[in-house]
Amino acid sequence: MEKGQEINSDRSFETKEELKEIRSALEHGDLCQVIERLNKYLEEIENAPLHIAITGQSGSGKSTFINAIRGMGDEEEGSAPTGVVETTMEPIPYTHQDYTNVRFWDLPGIGTPNFTAADYLQSVEFSRYDFFIILSSERFKQNDIDLAKEIQAMDKKFFFVRSKVDSDLHASQVRRKKTYNEEAILKEIRDNCVNNLSDGGITEPQVFLLSCLDLENYDFSKMQETLEKELPEHKKHIFLSSLPNISLPILEKKREALKKCIWKLSFVSCMVATVMDPVQSIACDIEILVKFMKIFKKIFGLDEQSLEKLAKKCGKDVSELRSVIKSPLVVEEINKELVIKLLIRGSTGALKKVQIVASIFPILGGLVGGGISFGTTYWMLCNFLKDIAEDAVHVLKKALESQA
Known part of the structure; x- marks a missing residue:
């Protein structure tokens, strides 16, 4: 052998x-x-079904994330529509191209006029999701924190994703040409998110830094490993199989x-x-x-x-x-x-x-x-x-x- x-x-x-x-x-x-x-x-x-909920503030990049994690571009047939304004008004499932039992749900933005924090989980049919990913393109706000607490109270898993870090890095590179340090900036972003969530009452928050336009970099591998560990045994295989x-x-x-x-x-x-x-x-x-x-x-x-x-x-x-x-x-x-x-x-x-x-x-x-x-x-x-x-x-x- x-x-x-x-x-x-x-x-x-x-x-x-x-x-x-x-x-x-x-x-x-x-x-x-x-x-x-x-x-x-x-x-x-x-055939193990896997339902992943993607939520967050309007404009945080939920649709782009859903397309990226399915290995798709924003303009491909079957991709989630993207835009600078909130395009999702109700939970919309997007089936994986190769695994029809894997669905990513694009949920309405937290805190929009249509869905307030108080009735959000009931509105999106909370029970059908295996876990939640809460996205933000800036610091996490009170609505994100309140939602995480409600999810935790109902014994479901949730993870924070700080999106668009590539834009932050580019802006810093332009403004700090002499002192630019990518590793230091990423640490600053992460620490800011973790401290903000901790101050809001979230115990040991898990925050992953991502760029949906450059998914293989930053914390994607770390996020993938964490999600795999948290899933039930019979769903780990289908989750790994579905990853690009x-x-x-x-x-x-x-x-x-x-x-x-x-x-x-x-x-x-x-x-x-x-x-x-x-x-x-x-x-x-x-x-x-x-x-x-x-x-x-x-x-x-x-x-x-x-x-x-x-x-x-x-x-x-x-x-x-x-x-x-x-x-x-x-x-x-x-x-x-x-x-x-x-x-x-x-x-x-x-x-x-x-x-x-x-x-x-x-x-x-x-x-x-x-x-x-x-x-x-x-x-x-x-x-x-x-x-x-x-x-x-x-x-x-x-x-x-x-x-x-």
Whole structure:
């Protein structure tokens, strides 16, 4: 096995409770329960709903933020309308381009004549959102603080985003040509926001500095990591998958998240093999592999549509981006025929995994068919993930190259 792909059963599952439940079912021979639990997980990977509320003062850049975090420009079809005046008069959902179960809600500006702080949460149907992001392009005001307190009282998560920091930096650079220091100015902005919120009664406020026009810089990675930690386990995957591939840390986070998925996908394959005949089992393996290799490709932005969109955004020809893709599997169409060829080629590698499976879950030691199915799925998806993650890095670096 390659370095970095060691099997660690305790890290294979999202929670210790889940691992304990599956181990217990295996020890009692309750394979149906295991299959049911793992199939439920597969459904959660694809279908977990995620509703993110974006709110703040009128003109704070809510619509631009929604477009940016979906990987869209302000003039693309389906983008949230932007303007210098309040354009949102009621909650409007904007569905992610690739993940229809992920929605970003553009909420009316806090403190507008239409929505006062007193009835704001009731007006926007507070209960449907997983968490709130409160934006401000300047210091946070009393309406922001009052809203945060109400959200906290209702046991929901909220985060503060100080937007348009690029404009502040530019203004400072123009006015302080001799003493300009970007790091010092950002610290000054952050400290001002935190102190203002703390004085208003918010305990340990989390403030992220962003530019929606330059999302990969400043605090975006830090914000992404924080939001991921705060989400329920079954929603972390879909959140990470939906993030635009704008930085190397995001690509690495996606790779780590998918490594965990591979374990569960492999267990589904293994369990199916113990209750189905070999023909049905192989058909199931093929279905899992085709489905999730396509998903992996989409998550890393290496499908044709994503590559064309990235090429347009960075002002390059799509052939330039394709030229740095090294794995032939990434550029080939993923279908049953391709997977069958890979299964035949990888059968030897799969057999080597049976001993590993048996050492972790002894009850599987006698289930040779299940062990082979586990090994095949695990081996193929791990290798595919390694190749596609590396190529995603190559493509991103190529996209970020400065124009001649």
